[in-house]
Amino acid sequence: MEKILLPDIKDLHLIDIYVSNGGYEAAKKAFTQTPDDIIDQVKKSGLRGRGGAAFLAGLKWSFMPKTTDKPKYLCVNGDESEPGSFKDRQIFEFNPHQMIEGTIITCYAIGAKTAYVYIRGEYHKWIRLLQKAIDDAYSKGYLGEKMKEIFGTDFQCDIYIHKGAGAYICGEESSLMNSLEGKRGYPRVKPPFPAQNGLWGCPTTINNVETIANVPKIIENGWEWFSKIGHPKHPGTLLFGVSGHVNKPGVYELPTGTLLTDIVYKYAGGIPNDKKILCVIPGGTSMPPIRGDKLEGVKMDAESLKEVGSAIGTGGVIVMDEDTDLVKVLARIAHFYHHESCGQCTPCREGTGWLEKILKRIIDGKGSTSDLDLLITVANQIEGNTICALGEAAAWPVKFMVERFRDYFEARVSKEISLPVANKVHSMRETTFPLADVKN
Amino acid sequence: MEFKFTQENLNRIEQETKKYPHRKPAVMAALYIAQEQNGFISNDVIKEVADVLGITAEEVLGVVTFYTMYHQKQMGKYHIQVCTNVSCMLRGAYEIWNQVKDKFGIDHMDVTADQKFSLEEVECMGSCGTAPMIAVNEDYYENLSKEKVEEILTTLGGAN
Numbered sequence: 001m002e003k004i005l006l007p008d009i010k011d012l013h014l015i016d017i018y019v020s021n022g023g024y025e026a027a028k029k030a031f032t033q034t035p036d037d038i039i040d041q042v043k044k045s046g047l048r049g050r051g052g053a054a055f056l057a058g059l060k061w062s063f064m065p066k067t068t069d070k071p072k073y074l075c076v077n078g079d080e081s082e083p084g085s086f087k088d089r090q091i092f093e094f095n096p097h098q099m100i101e102g103t104i105i106t107c108y109a110i111g112a113k114t115a116y117v118y119i120r121g122e123y124h125k126w127i128r129l130l131q132k133a134i135d136d137a138y139s140k141g142y143l144g145e146k147m148k149e150i151f152g153t154d155f156q157c158d159i160y161i162h163k164g165a166g167a168y169i170c171g172e173e174s175s176l177m178n179s180l181e182g183k184r185g186y187p188r189v190k191p192p193f194p195a196q197n198g199l200w201g202c203p204t205t206i207n208n209v210e211t212i213a214n215v216p217k218i219i220e221n222g223w224e225w226f227s228k229i230g231h232p233k234h235p236g237t238l239l240f241g242v243s244g245h246v247n248k249p250g251v252y253e254l255p256t257g258t259l260l261t262d263i264v265y266k267y268a269g270g271i272p273n274d275k276k277i278l279c280v281i282p283g284g285t286s287m288p289p290i291r292g293d294k295l296e297g298v299k300m301d302a303e304s305l306k307e308v309g310s311a312i313g314t315g316g317v318i319v320m321d322e323d324t325d326l327v328k329v330l331a332r333i334a335h336f337y338h339h340e341s342c343g344q345c346t347p348c349r350e351g352t353g354w355l356e357k358i359l360k361r362i363i364d365g366k367g368s369t370s371d372l373d374l375l376i377t378v379a380n381q382i383e384g385n386t387i388c389a390l391g392e393a394a395a396w397p398v399k400f401m402v403e404r405f406r407d408y409f410e411a412r413v414s415k416e417i418s419l420p421v422a423n424k425v426h427s428m429r430e431t432t433f434p435l436a437d438v439k440n
Numbered sequence: 441m442e443f444k445f446t447q448e449n450l451n452r453i454e455q456e457t458k459k460y461p462h463r464k465p466a467v468m469a470a471l472y473i474a475q476e477q478n479g480f481i482s483n484d485v486i487k488e489v490a491d492v493l494g495i496t497a498e499e500v501l502g503v504v505t506f507y508t509m510y511h512q513k514q515m516g517k518y519h520i521q522v523c524t525n526v527s528c529m530l531r532g533a534y535e536i537w538n539q540v541k542d543k544f545g546i547d548h549m550d551v552t553a554d555q556k557f558s559l560e561e562v563e564c565m566g567s568c569g570t571a572p573m574i575a576v577n578e579d580y581y582e583n584l585s586k587e588k589v590e591e592i593l594t595t596l597g598g599a600n
Contacts (some may be wrong), residue, residue: 083525083564116459121472121509122565123579160459165468167509168563182465183499184506191552200461237519243527243568250569316568318527332526336563342506 003253004217004237006094007053013129015136015279024150026159026216028106030181031153038109045223051077051089051171051208053283053314053389054234057215061205063195064110071200074107074115075180077166078209079164079171081120082284083336084316086210087239090251092119092126095213096133100159102215104142107157110205114158117209118176121165134159165206168340173206175342186344191282207389209433210249230256230332231301238315240300241269245275245321248334256301263300275321279405283313285333286372286393288400292322309400330401331359337394348391351382355398367413375402443484445492448474452559453492463493467503471510480511508562518596521575524528524561535588536572537561543593554598566591 011017018024030038043058064072076099080088091099103115119127137143143148162180164170170179174188176200193367198204205344219222220225229237234256242261243249247269254263260282264270271277277292282300288310290298298304302312320329338352358375360365379395386392402409445571446452456469470493474485481504504510522540524533541547544557551558567573570582574589583593 080566081548081564084527084568085564086566086568089566096562120508122562122575125580162459162465163468163472165471166509167507179468180465182460182462182467182503184496184502241569244530249527249571281526318530318568320530324530329529332524332529336525339563372521387465440521 005098005213005239006090006130006251007252012095013093013097013133015133015140018095019140022220023097024101024215026220027101027104027108027142028151029150030108030219033110038105038219041223042109042124042218044160045218045226046233047214048213048217048234048236049208050210050214050314052082052286054312055206057211060195060207061106061110061384063193064203065195066139068203071114072110072112073171073199073202074110074112075104075176075199075203075204075206075211075378076103076115076117077171077208077311078117078119078123078171079166079168079176080123080209080284080314081171081340082286082314082316083285083316083333084243084293084318086241086243087251087315090239091209091213092123092130096130097137098216099130099209099213099312100137101140102212103159104157105215105219106205106207106212108155112205113156114160116160116162116180116199117164118164118170118180120170121163121253122414127161131287131398132159132378134161134273138249156225166348167342168336169342169388169390172390175388177204184342186342188378189387217289228256229298231303232313233303234301236275238300238312240267241314242319242320244275245271245324246319254300257299257304260298260300263317264295268317268319273317273322275323277319279320279322279326279401281316281318281397284316285318285336285397287311287313288396289404289420291404292320298316302362326401326405326408327362328361330398331356331363333397334359334394337390339392341390345386345391347385348380351378351391352394354378354393356376359398362409362413364416369413372402372406372409375388375399403420441482441484443474443478443482443488444477445474445488446477449477450492457493464495464499467493467500468507469502471504475510479551480514482588491493512556514551517556517558518576519558521560521562521565523563523565523567523573523575525564526566527564528571528573531571535586536574536584539586540591540593542575545550 048054068301078088083305107115147156167185169175170185172187174184179185229235237253237255240252249366252267279289281289305312333354338356341348341352343349358371379399382391383395456466457463470489478485486500488499490500522537544552546559547565548561567582572584573582
C-alpha cells in the first residue's frame with residue numbers, strides 16, 4: 001500500500017530530499033489553477049478533517065468569503081493534546097515539508113497570506129524541527145518574498161509557528177484562536193464561525209496538521225486518485241496511533257476502513273502474552289469505547305465507527321487487555337477532563353469534577369449501584385450544554401464506558417453502601433467539612 | 441525583586457511581535473523568554489511583560505494562570521514531568537511516578553531542598569506509542585523502565 005503522509009523515504013525531512021522526490025511540484029501545479037479550482041478538487045476528493053470532527057475540508061474552505069477587505073488567515077492545528085494521539089509529531093519530524101507545501105496551497109485556495117501553525121508547548125523538539133524546515137523553505141524561496149521567482153506567481157504567504165503552553169482546550173479551534181491572540185484559551189460561542197469571524201475578527205480557516213499534509217498529494221495525483229483510497233465516504237489514509245497493551249505500539253499509516261482487529265493484531269503485533277482484549281478506545285480518550293467482544297468486523301473510518309456507536313476522532317487507538325482496571329482508567333480519563341476544563345461553562349467545570357469524585361469513590365470501595373446511574377446523569381447534564389465540545393469529550397467516555405461495561409462496573413460497587421447525602425452536596429469546593437462528615 | 445528583560449531578550453520579543461498584526465499575541469512567547477531569564481513568573485515579570493507589549497498586567501496574569509507551562513514559583517534545575525495519562529498508565533506510568541516521588545521525597549509541583557529537582561504529574565505529552573515517558577525540562581525520555589528512569593535520574597545527579 002502506498003503511503004501518502006509518511007512514505008518510506010530516508011531523510012525526507014530534509015528539503016533537498018523532499019524536492020528531489022517531487023516536493024513543491026504540487027504547489028507549482030496549484031499556482032497554474034484558480035483558487036476555486038483547488039477548493040473544488042479538494043471538495044471532490046472527499047478529504048475530511050483529521051483533527052476529530054471529520055468535517056469535509058474543501059467544504060470548510062468554501063465558507064471563506066470571496067470578497068472581503070479584511071485579511072484572511074489559516075491556522076494549522078498541531079496542538080495534538082488528545083490522550084492517545086501522537087501522529088502530528090511524526091509529520092513534523094519525518095515529513096514537515098509536505099505540511100508546509102499543503103499550507104502554501106491551502107493559503108492560496110482560501111486567499112490567506114498568513115498561516116499560523118499552532119503547536120503544543122511541550123513539543124519543544126518538534127517546534128525546532130518544523131522551524132528548521134520553515135527556515136529552509138524560506139531560504140529556497142518556497143515561502144515569503146522569493147515565491148515569485150520560484151513559482152512565477154504574485155501570490156505570497158508566510159508561515160509562523162505559535163507555541164502553546166500546556167492547555168488541552170487550545171486544540172479546540174475557537175480556543176486556539178484566542179490563544180493565538182494572546183488571551184486565555186477560552187472557546188468562543190459559535191456562530192459566528194471562524195470563516196466569518198475568526199482571528200482578530202477576520203475570516204479564518206483552521207485545519208489539522210494531517211489534513212493539510214494530504215493536500216499536496218491530492219493536487220499532484222488528482223482528486224479521483226485520492227477518493228478511491230480506503231472508505232469511499234472517508235477516503236485517504238489515516239495515521240493510526242496505537243498505544244496501550246499491544247506488542248508494537250506506534251503510528252501506522254493505513255487506508256480508512258481498515259479492520260480494527262487488523263490494526264491491533266496484524267500491524268501492532270497483538271496483545272502481550274496473548275491476553276484477551278477488554279476494551280478499545282478507537283480515536284483518543286474522548287471517543288466512546290468499544291467492548292473487546294464487539295471488535296469483530298469493526299472498520300476504522302468515520303462512517304463505520306458511527307454505526308458501532310463510536311467515532312474516529314484523531315485515530316488514536318488505545319488497547320486495554322483483560323487485566324485492565326477499567327474503573328481506574330475511567331477515573332484517570334475523568335481526571336484529565338476535569339483538569340483541562342477551561343471553567344467557562346458551569347456544567348463542564350462542575351460536572352467533570354463530580355465525575356472524577358464519584359469514580360474515585362468507586363475505586364475506594366465506597367461506590368454504590370446508584371453511583372453508576374449518577375455518573376450517567378451527570379454526563380448527560382454536561383453533554384450538549386457547553387460552549388465547546390470538551391463537554392462531550394468528558395461526558396462520552398464516562399457515559400458509554402458505564403453503559404457498555406455495566407456488568408463490569410456493577411461487580412465493582414458494593415450494593416450496601418449508599419451516600420445519598422454526599423450526592424446532594426452541590427459545591428465542588430473543598431470545605432473544612434469533608435464529605436464523610438456531612439454524611440453523619 | 442525588580443525584573444528587566446536583557447537587551448537580547450527584548451530583541452527576541454520584538455522579533456516575535458513581527459509575526460502578528462498586534463503586539464499582544466507575543467505575550468505567550470514573551471512569558472517563555474521571561475521564564476528562561478528569571479526562572480519563574482513573578483509579579484514583577486508580569487509588569488515588565490505588560491510594559492514591553494503595551495498591554496495590562498491583568499491580561500498577562502490571565503495568560504500566566506491559564507497555561508500550565510508557566511510557573512509562578514521557582515522550579516528545580518531539572519523539572520521532571522511524568523505523564524500518567526491512560527496510554528502511559530497502561531504501561532506502568534504510576535510505578536514510575538511513585539519511583540520518582542520516593543526517590544526525591546517530593547510530590548506534585550514540589551521542589552527538592554537543594555532546588556535541583558522538581559516534579560510534576562503531567563497530562564498526555566503525545567508519547568503514547570513510546571510509553572511510559574518522562575520529560576526533563578524540554579527533553580523527552582521514552583520507552584522507559586524503572587531501571588532506565590533510575591539511570592536518567594542518577595545521570596542528572598540525583599542522590600542514590
